Amino acid sequence: MKDVKFAITDIETTGNGIKGNRITEICVIVVQNGKVIDEYSSLVNPSQAIPLYIETLTGINDEMVFNAPQFSEIADEITKITKDCIFVAHNVNFDYNIIRAEFASLDRDFKRKRLCTVRLTKKLIPGLFSYSLGNICTSINIPHIDRHRAKGDCDATVTLFQRCISLDPEFEVINQLLNQKTAASYLPPNFKSSDFEKLPITTGVYFFKDKDGRPLYIGKAKNIKSRIKSHFQEKSNRKYKLMQETYSIDYELTGNELLALLRESELILKFFPKYNKAQKKVSRPYTLTSYHNQKGIEQFALHKNKIAPVSWMKFYTREEAIKFMEFLCEEFQLCPKYCGLQTGVKICDHYKITNCGGVCKGEVSKEEYNARVEKAIEYIERYDDSCLLLEKGRTREEKSFIYLNKGKYAGYGYIGPSDDFNHPEEFKNFLTPAKNSSYADRIVSRYLKIKRNFTKISLSNDEEEPEDLVEHTGIMGAGPHRNSTNRRSSCYENLQITRKIGLFSVH
Template identity: 65%
Template sequence: MEEAKFAIIDVETTGGGIKDNKITEICIIVLQNGEEVNRFVSLINPQRDIPYYIEKLTGINDAMVAHAPRFEEVASAINEVTRDCIFVAHNVGFDYNVVRSEFESAGIDFNRKRLCTVRLSKKLIPGLFSYSLGNLCTSINIPHRDRHRAQGDTEATVLLFKRCLELDPDYDVISGFLNRNSKESYLPPHFKSSDFENLPTTAGVYFFKDKKGTPLYIGKAINIQKRVLSHFREKSNRKYALLQDTHTIDYERTGSELLALLREAELILKYYPKFNKAQKNPAKPYKLTSYLNKKGIHQFALHKNKIAPVSWMQFYTREEAIFFLESICETYNLCPKYCSLQQNNGECNHYKIKDCSGFCKEEIDPVTYNKRVAEAFEFISTYDDSCLILTEGRTTEEKSFIYLKQGKYAGYGFIESTENITKVEDFTNQLIPQKSSAYADRIISRYLTMSANIEKIQLQKEAVFEYDIFERWVS
C-alpha cells in the first residue's frame, strides 16, 4: 500500500443531488507516500444557470464559469490525473457519483476504488460530535480556508487524510475499507458497518432512522440485509438524500413476507415517514354479487360502483376477482358465462375452463344447477369467517399467524409450530391486536386469492349464516 496513489477530490456543483447535477469546479490533489505528486484545479462550465442559493454558498456565479471549459473538454485530463489512483473524498458517495455521471455524459467509462474520509475519520478518530468537514477540521485543529470552494475543501481533506494515514501506518483500516467484499464504500456516511453486518437475512420490516431515531423510511423484505444493501447502491437524488440523513437502521423480523407486507403498511400509516411515497387511497373494490336471472338460475356478477342487495366478497383488482371466479367455476362445475367470465350469449367458450356445467347447452335443469351454485355460496360464506392464516415463523420452532375476525384483519402473533389451535382463546395471549385498514384488506385479499396451499385454521364461527336462503335459491 505504500506505493498507492490517492486522488483527493472535491467538486462544487449546481446542486440537486447526484442525478442531473453538473460540476462548476473541481480540484484533484494526488498523494503518494504522503506527498503531493500532482494537482488539477479548474472551474467548469455546467452549461446551465447556477441557482442563487448555490452562488451564495460557493461564491461561484454564471459569469465566473461562462468562459470555463466544459467537462468533456477536461475529461481526458481528469481521467489521466486519476489513473491508477484511489478516489478519496469527504462523503465520497456524492463526489464520486457526480464525477462518474459527468464522464458517462462525455462517453467515458470511469471506475476507481474509493475511500470516504467521513467513514475513515469515524473509525480512526471516534467520539467526535460532528464529522462534517468544517466541524471535523475545527475539532482536530486542521486549517480550512476557502470553505465551499473545491481547492479549499480539497486541501483541508488532504490534511485530514494525512492525519488518518498517521493513525493507520500499516494501512490496516484502509486496506479493510478497500477490500472488494467490504461494504464501506456503499454505506451511508453516518452508518456503522457493524450495524449493517448485524442486520438479519430473514423476512421483516426495516427502518431508516435519523439521528433522533425518527423513521425516515420504512420498507419490507424477504432478506432484510440484502434489501438494505440494494438501497445503498441505488443512484437517485431521493435515495442519496435519504442516506445522507440516515444514522441508524432498525428492523423487526416477521418470519413471513405476508406479515412483513402487513407490518410495512401499518407502520407507514403510523409514522408517515418523510421518504416513503404517500399511500394512495385504494380504488373502489370489485364486489362479487349474485342475482336471479331470467332463466331462473343464480348468476355471479362483478360490480365496482353499483350497490347490490347481496355482496359476497370484494377484490381490489379485477385479476384477483377473475382468478377466484375461475377457481369457483371449476370446483363446483358451473358455467363460465354465468360466472362473469365471458360476455357472449351463446354456449360457454372459455379459454381456460373447457368443461362447464352444461346448463348453457340445456343439458341440466335450473334446480340442479342452482344446487351447485348453493354449494359455491356455502363455501364463499365461510371464506370470510374468523380464521388464522399460518405462515413461516422467525425461527424453525414457531409459526406466525394472521388473525382474521369475520374476514377482517385483526392482528398477528407467533405460536409454537406444534401448537394446536381451534378457538380464539387458544391464542389470545400471543395476539398483537391491529386495526384493519383498506391496505391490510387488500394485501390479505390478494394473498388468499392468488396463493396456493394456504395453511388456514377455521375458528368457531362468530356469526351464524342464514342457510335457509339456500332453500329459496334452489327451490
C-alpha cells in the first residue's frame, strides 16, 4: 500500500452546511510514499454572494472570486488530480460531500475512497484536548500558516498526515479505517466507532450529546442502532451540524414503542434540545366545558384559547371534537345547538342529528334536558378512571406499565416475575412519576384508538367487584375523544371482570 496516492484536500465555502453550499476555494495536494508529488489550488466563483461572516472568517470576498473560474471550469482538473487517489481531508465527509454536490450539479459523478484525518489522529495520537485542525497543530507543533484558507489548511493537513504515516508505517490503522463496512464510515468526527458497536438493537430513547454531556437531539426508535445509523447517513444541513457537535450518544431502553414515545416527549420538554423541532411549541387543545345559559339550560361548549372553570375533556383536533359531540347528541338525545355544533340558529337543523327531543323548540323542559346532560357528563367521567396499560418490558421476563391517573399520563414502571404485585395499589412501589403534557395525551389517545389489542387494568373501585382488577382488551379508549366513534355499549362489550390477578397472569 506504500505506493498508493492520497489526495489531501481542503475547501472553503459559502457556509451553508451541505445543501446549497458552494465552493469558494479549493486546494488538492497529492502525497505518495509520504512525499508531495502534485498540487492544485484555485479560488472558485460560487455564483452567489459570500456572507459577511464567511468573509470575516476566511478573508475571501465577492471581489476576489469575481474573475475566478466556476467549478464547472475546474471540474476536469479536480477529476484528473484525484484519480486513483484516496480522498483525504480533516473531517472528510464535509469536503467530500460538498465536492460531490458540485459534480452532481453538473450531472457528473464523483466517487473516491475516503480517509478522515480526525479519525486517523484520534487512533494514532489519542488523548488530545481537541481534534480540530488548529488545536492539533498547536498541540503537536505543526506549522499552520494562513488558517481558514484552502492552501494554508491543506498544507497543515499534509504535514499532519505525514506525521500519522510515520506513526503507522505498516498502514495498519489506515487500512482499518479504509476498510470499514459499517456505519462507522459515516460516524461523526468526535464519536467513537467502538461506542457505536455497543448500541442496542431494541426499542427505546436515544440522546445525541455535546462535549459537555448536554442533549442536542432526543429521538425514539424500535431499533436504536439502526435508527442512529440512518442519522449518520443523512445529508441535510441540519443533520450535518448535529453530527459535528455530537461527542457521545446515550440511550434508555423502554421495551415498547408506547413508552418510548412518552419518554421521548417528556425528555424533549425537559431538556429542549437544540436540534429537536417537534414538541417545542406547545399547541392549545380544544377543551370541552359546560355552563348554564340564560335560559337555565346546561350547555356544552368547545374552547381552544379560553380558560374555563369547568373542563370535562380535551381534544387535539377539531375533527375529533366534532365527532365526539355528534356522538353525545345521538347517544343522549342532546341538542346540536347546545353542544357547540350549530351557532346563530333559533332551532337546530343539523344535517346528521335529528333526535334532539325538541329542547330548542320548547318541547322538552329544561329540567328533563339537563338530566340528559348529567347522564352525558357521567358517561364522560367514566373514561377518566385511573388505570394501568400493560406493555412489553425490556426483557422477555419483564412487563412494563403506563399509569393513567384519571385518564392522564402520570408515570410508568417495570415489573419482574419475582416482584410481588397482587393488589392494584401496589403498582406505586414500582412507579416512576412523570409529568403529563398535551403531547402525552395525544400519544395515549392515538395508542388506544389504533391498537386493536391491549391490556388495561382498572384502578378504580367497582361496586360489584371492589377488590378485583379489571382487564380490558380490544379497541377501547381512556376517553371518548380517544375512541369517539364507538357507542357506549360497544365500549363495554369487551370488559371482563377477572379474578384478583397480578401483571403476569394477564395475557
